[in-house]
Amino acid sequence: MNLIRFDDANRFYERVSPFLSAREAEHNLLLGVIRGVQIGEYMEYPPYLGCIEADNRVVAVIVRTPPHHVLLSLMDNPHHIIPLIV
Numbered sequence: 052m053n054l055i056r057f058d059d060a061n062r063f064y065e066r067v068s069p070f071l072s073a074r075e076a077e078h079n080l081l082l083g084v085i086r087g088v089q090i091g092e093y094m095e096y097p098p099y100l101g102c103i104e105a106d107n108r109v110v111a112v113i114v115r116t117p118p119h120h121v122l123l124s125l126m127d128n129p130h131h132i133i134p135l136i137v
Contacts (some may be wrong), residue, residue: 052110054135055101060088067102070109070124079124084114093119101130103132111136 057063071078072124093116103111112124
């Protein structure tokens with residue numbers, strides 16, 4: 052598993068949107084925040100945009116728009132993924 056960070060919100064959205072949209076009801080806040088970053092909201096401080104990939108597929112999404120707290124997607128195996136995030 053690898054942690055991948057993004058500086059470009061559009062590239063980030065392209066990579067993570069299929070994963071997030073597969074469970075849209077659970078991920079609607081993340082999708083909305085990413086959209087906000089794309090249109091220039093949350094730019095007082097640089098946002099943290101990242102995902103965890105395993106076998107070339109997204110298995111978790113991490114977003115932080117300071118001063119707000121970290122947002123995490125749902126994960127199938129959080130005990131394997133969380134150590135990569137912290």
